[in-house]
Amino acid sequence: MGQTNNQSESNSLRDALDSMIGQSEAMRRVFDLTLRIAASDSTVLITGESGTGKELIARTIHDRSKRARQPFVAVNCGAIPEDLLENELFGHVRGAFTGAQQSRSGRFMTAKEGTIFLDEIGEITPRLQAKLLRVLQEREFNPLGSDVATRTNARFVAATNRDLREAIPAGLFREDLYYRLAILALELPPLRARxxxxxxxxxxxxxxxxxxxxxxxxxxxxxxxxxxxxxxxxxxxxxxxxxxxxxxxxxxxxxxxxxxxxxxxxxxxxxxxxREFILPSDGIDIDQCIRRFQREMMVQALERANGNKTAAANLLGLNRTTFIERMRRHGLGSLIPRRLATPNGP
Ligand SMILES: Nc1ncnc2c1ncn2[C@@H]1O[C@H](COP(=O)(O)OP(=O)(O)OP(=O)(O)O)[C@@H](O)[C@H]1O
Ligand SMILES: [Mg+2]
Structure with missing residues (x-):
């Protein structure tokens, strides 16, 4: 944890989040928000690219909440097929489906008064989204094959590395569920931004x-x-x-x-x-080098492609229009195949 202006805040943050490293402005804001979220009891949506620490934050929220002595139950919604996931979350009663010889309680039950962490929430199907919405709204659900609604008192924390707001207009994620989940929202910045x-x-x-x-x-x-x-x-x-x-x-x-x-x-x-490029001891003019390098690669690509502009553009990962525009900029506009003059130097 980094330094904070306020000493007591700094100490409490350090105690609270000692397993998490981060001294950037961005992470200090995240830690501060994490503690506020831990003190509340509302549903949370944690977003952020893969590997940014979403699960670690979810655990921290639980550990720092009044539910810390109750279970923390993590379910990776992206890793389990729909039917199994439904069974995993809601559980089933005996005879609910072929092979269901015994009733089995789901994760919502095992979480008791603790925290349910729904990881990769963006992956759940529309049918499960509807069921989950009911759980969040009514705090109750029916185990598979049961007419009797069961209550859950667990807290919900969800995470996703997808932009769910983009998935809404595309019809892939329910807007009402999104707002239910994102009552509190916490975004983890990518490492390159801190x-x-x-x-x-x-x-x-x-x-x-x-x-x-x-x-x-x-x-x-x-x-x-x-x-x-x-x-x-x-x-x-x-x-x-x-x-x-x-x-x-x-x-x-x-x-x-x-x-x-x-x-x-x-x-x-x-x-x-x-790796072939070594900076000379007396330095270089970087902009000129980039221009020369680009021109050189275009000339070589044209030679390699026998003057076929589409093929040459492909060799450089450019589309044909961009390639032609750059040819013009580098004075290669009227270039004749196999006669590749270099007006700007060697
Ligand atoms: N700020 C941090 N300080 C120390 N360790 C961290 C921090 N952030 C992440 N980690 C570690 O990096 C690894 C990845 O973190 P985590 O699993 O929480 O990421 P995630 O966002 O859930 O990733 P994914 O989207 O791939 O599931 C874990 O081993 C975690 O302990
Ligand atoms: Mg994760």
Missing amino acids: RDDIPPLIQHFLKRYGGNPPRTIEEAAMTRLQAYDWPGNVREMENLIERLVTLTDHREIRVQDLPELSSYLRSPREAALL
């Missing part, structure tokens, strides 16, 4: 996976990691650190140890290309 948190998180995972004494990390390597975009967020980082600690013997982790992050490019092929 780069201040990257170094302390890395240290945290080095401590966790790094043995005794923990590994250290070279400053240049840290810089790389801080510049990287982390599409898989904290989970990706945790996995990377675990892998690095397992696969290296030396105490200090260096840039060479991070092959797949040697650039923050999309594909390994582009990363391999970039």
Whole structure:
């Protein structure tokens, strides 16, 4: 946890959320909101990209709530087919379906007065959405095959990495259910939007996976990691650190140890290309280099494609219109195949 202006607030935040690292402005707001949410009893919707810590926050909300001594029951709605999920949540009575020889209580029951965490809520089918809406509205449900409504007093916390508001107009998610779930909403920012948190998180995972004494990390390597975009967020980082600690013997982790992050490019092929470039000691004119590089790649692509613009554009991941527009900009407009002049230099 980071520093806060108010000392007592800082201490209470630290106690409350000691398993979560984050000192950026964005995460301090998240922690503050988490404690407020924990103190209330309303339904919560946690959103955020994959790996941003949604489940950790859900557990923290439970642990810090007055329900902490009751069960925390997590259900991954995206991992279970509809029928099984329904059975899992609501339970069934004997004879509800073929093979139901015994009644079985569902997760809503086992949660008792605790917290139900509905993970990947965006994945549930319209039929289950309707049933869930009833549970949230009436606080009751019918186990499969039963006419008798059962009450639930659990608190509901849901999470999704999809934008449910976008799913509403597309007819994939019920608007009324959305508003029932998002009475309180908490959004976890992606790691690339809070780069201040990257170094302390890395240290945290080095401590966790790094043995005794923990590994250290070279400053240049840290810089790389801080510049990287982390599409898989904290989970990706945790996995990377675990892998690095397992696969290296030396105490200090260096840039060479991070092959797949040697650039923050999309594909390994582009990363391999970039490794060829070494910054000269007296520096470069970066804008001019980019222009030259682009022009050079376009000329080579045209040569490779025997002057076929569509094929050349494909080689560069561009569409034909963009490619032609850029040809014009680079003075390649009237280029004749196999006679590729370079008016701007070598
Ligand atoms: N702020 C943080 N401090 C320490 N560990 C974190 C933090 N955020 C996430 N983690 C760790 O990163 C991993 C991923 O977090 P979590 O499972 O909560 O993410 P998620 O948002 O639920 O991801 P997904 O959408 O993929 O299910 C977990 O091991 C979690 O403990
Ligand atoms: Mg999760």
